[in-house]
Amino acid sequence: MxxxxxxxxxxxxxxxxxxxxxxxxxxxxxxxxxxxxxxxxxxxxxxxxxxxxxxxxxxxxxxxxxxxxxxxxxxxxxxxxxxxxxxxxxxxxxxxxxxxxxxxxxxxGNGFSLSGRSFLLVGGGYGAAPLIYAAKSITGAGGRCTFLVGARNKEELLFVGEARGLGIRTTVATEDGSEGYRGLVTDLLKTELKKRSYQAVLTCGPEMMMYEVVRQAVKLRIRVQASLERFMKCGFGICGSCVLDPLGLRVCSDGPVFDGALLLKTDFGKRKRGASGAQVRLC
Ligand SMILES: Cc1cc2nc3c(=O)[nH]c(=O)nc-3n(C[C@H](O)[C@H](O)[C@H](O)COP(=O)(O)OP(=O)(O)OC[C@H]3O[C@@H](n4cnc5c(N)ncnc54)[C@H](O)[C@@H]3O)c2cc1C
Ligand code: FES
The missing domain is CATH 2.40.30.10 (Translation factors)
Structure with a gap:
C-alpha cells in the first residue's frame, strides 16, 4: 500500500x-x-x-x-x-x-467590481466571507463602506469584530434578537437606504435574502451586485451544472457575482439546480 x-x-x-x-x-x-x-x-x-x-x-x-x-x-x-x-x-x-x-x-470567477467610492455591504451567514475581503479592498483603496451583517443568532455572526477593526461602520441583525436589531438584515437595509446614499450595494448570503436586497436596490436605482451559489462541478464553465435559466449564465465563470438587474431576468430567487441537475423550487 x-x-x-x-x-x-x-x-x-x-x-x-x-x-x-x-x-x-x-x-x-x-x-x-x-x-x-x-x-x-x-x-x-x-x-x-x-x-x-x-x-x-x-x-x-x-x-x-x-x-x-x-x-x-x-x-x-x-x-x-x-x-x-x-x-x-x-x-x-x-x-x-x-x-x-x-x-x-x-x-x-469574476469577483466584485469595486469601482466607486461608497458601498453598502449586506451579508447573511457565511455570505459575510467574500464581503469582508471586498470591504478590506475598498477601505484599502480609500473608499467608504458600511457593513450590515445578519445571522440566526449572535453565535453565528461572522466577521463583525474584524470589520469594526478595519474602521468600518458595522450594524448587526439577529433573527432571535440575541445581538443588535431583532429581525432580518434586509429590514436594516431598508432603513439604511432611507438615511444615507451609496453608489453601490454588494450582497452575499442565503438566496432569498439576496433576492430581497436586489429587489430593494433595483427599485431605488442603486447599482447592486450579488454573489451567487449554484451547484458546482468543474468550476470553470464546461459542465453546465451551475447554469442560471433561462439566460444560460454560468455562475462559476460568468459569475459568481452578477448585476442585480440582470439576475431579475433569471430564475434567481425562484429555482436552482441540485447535484443531479434537477431544478428545485426556492419559494
Ligand atoms: C461560489 C461559491 C462560494 C462558496 N463559498 C463558501 C464559503 O466561503 N464558505 C462556506 O462555508 N461555504 C461556501 N460555499 C458553499 C459550500 O460550497 C457548501 O457549503 C459545501 O459544498 C457543502 O459541502 P458538504 O459536503 O459539507 O455538505 P453537503 O451536505 O454535501 O451540502 C450542503 C449544502 O451545500 C451545497 N453544496 C454541496 N456541494 C456543492 C457544490 N459542489 N457546489 C455548490 N454547492 C454545494 C448543497 O447543495 C447543500 O445545499 C460556496 C459555494 C459556492 C457555489
Ligand atoms: S460548475 Fe461547471 S459550468 Fe459551472
Missing amino acids: REKSSILGEIAASNQSFGRFAFRPARIKRTVEENSRVKSFYLESKGMEPPRPGQFFMIWLPGFEEVPMSVSDAGAGYVRISVSNEGPTTAEFHRLDGGELIFLRGPF
Whole structure:
C-alpha cells in the first residue's frame, strides 16, 4: 500500500503546468474558529495568482468531495477561506489544523467590481466571507463602506469584530434578537437606504435574502451586485451544472457575482439546480 503523502506529491507534480485549472497543494498555515459554525483556514499561497474579492477556489480533500469556497482574505503569502460546517466535506475540514495539506484549483470567477467610492455591504451567514475581503479592498483603496451583517443568532455572526477593526461602520441583525436589531438584515437595509446614499450595494448570503436586497436596490436605482451559489462541478464553465435559466449564465465563470438587474431576468430567487441537475423550487 503506497503512502498517502507520496500519492498527493505525485498529483501535485503532474499538474504543475495547468495553472489555475490544476490541483495545487496548499499547506494550512493556521486555523481560526470564527464562530460556532465557521472555521477559517490560512493557506500558503506561494506562486499563486492573487485572488480578487468575490473569486473562489475549488477545494479538495482526498477522500471527500471537491467544494467551492470564497476567498475571505488574502495577503503576502496566504489566502484565507472560511468554512461553515454544513455537511460531510465541510465537517471533515473542521477536523483539520495547521500543517496539513489540502488541494485547490483556482482562483475562479469574476469577483466584485469595486469601482466607486461608497458601498453598502449586506451579508447573511457565511455570505459575510467574500464581503469582508471586498470591504478590506475598498477601505484599502480609500473608499467608504458600511457593513450590515445578519445571522440566526449572535453565535453565528461572522466577521463583525474584524470589520469594526478595519474602521468600518458595522450594524448587526439577529433573527432571535440575541445581538443588535431583532429581525432580518434586509429590514436594516431598508432603513439604511432611507438615511444615507451609496453608489453601490454588494450582497452575499442565503438566496432569498439576496433576492430581497436586489429587489430593494433595483427599485431605488442603486447599482447592486450579488454573489451567487449554484451547484458546482468543474468550476470553470464546461459542465453546465451551475447554469442560471433561462439566460444560460454560468455562475462559476460568468459569475459568481452578477448585476442585480440582470439576475431579475433569471430564475434567481425562484429555482436552482441540485447535484443531479434537477431544478428545485426556492419559494
Ligand atoms: C461560489 C461559491 C462560494 C462558496 N463559498 C463558501 C464559503 O466561503 N464558505 C462556506 O462555508 N461555504 C461556501 N460555499 C458553499 C459550500 O460550497 C457548501 O457549503 C459545501 O459544498 C457543502 O459541502 P458538504 O459536503 O459539507 O455538505 P453537503 O451536505 O454535501 O451540502 C450542503 C449544502 O451545500 C451545497 N453544496 C454541496 N456541494 C456543492 C457544490 N459542489 N457546489 C455548490 N454547492 C454545494 C448543497 O447543495 C447543500 O445545499 C460556496 C459555494 C459556492 C457555489
Ligand atoms: S460548475 Fe461547471 S459550468 Fe459551472
